[in-house]
Amino acid sequence: QVQLVESGGGLVQPGGSLRLSCVASGIIFKNNHMGWYRQAPGKERELVAVATSGGTTNYADSVKGRFTISRDNAKNTVYLQMNSLKVEDTAIYYCNAKRVLYVMGYWGKGTLLTVSS
Numbered sequence: 001q002v003q004l005v006e007s008g009g010g011l012v013q014p015g016g017s018l019r020l021s022c023v024a025s026g027i028i029f030k031n032n033h034m035g036w037y038r039q040a041p042g043k044e045r046e047l048v049a050v051a052t053s054g055g056t057t058n059y060a061d062s063v064k065g066r067f068t069i070s071r072d073n074a075k076n077t078v079y080l081q082m083n084s085l086k087v088e089d090t091a092i093y094y095c096n097a098k099r100v101l102y103v104m105g106y107w108g109k110g111t112l113l114t115v116s117s
Helices: none
Strands: 003-007 010-012 018-025 032-039 046-051 057-059 067-072 077-082 091-099 105-107 111-115
Touching: 003 091, 018 032, 018 091, 018 111, 032 067, 032 077, 046 067, 046 077, 057 067
Parallel strands: 010 111
Antiparallel strands: 003 018, 018 077, 032 046, 032 091, 046 057, 067 077, 091 105, 091 111
């Protein structure tokens, strides 16, 4: 019974900060790559950041220097710290888990971030 539950979204002013959390259950967390994706209105879903099973991280160019992904394997949780938020960051943010060497992954239901003055 795999379940990914995101939380932490909300309404933030431009320049503000917010931290998203994703708690996973039903998987061996340490054996999964964890990622954050987002989908803005009228746009395709895009990768925001990934924290691999091996502990490396990667970011989309649009968020480099502003967002930080981290994971706490003991808590089965992945975080996305978002700073210097821009209106363009407005989107539904989704958590994704993919087991190492597996093609299939799992998705959370998403959490909405709205950046507006």
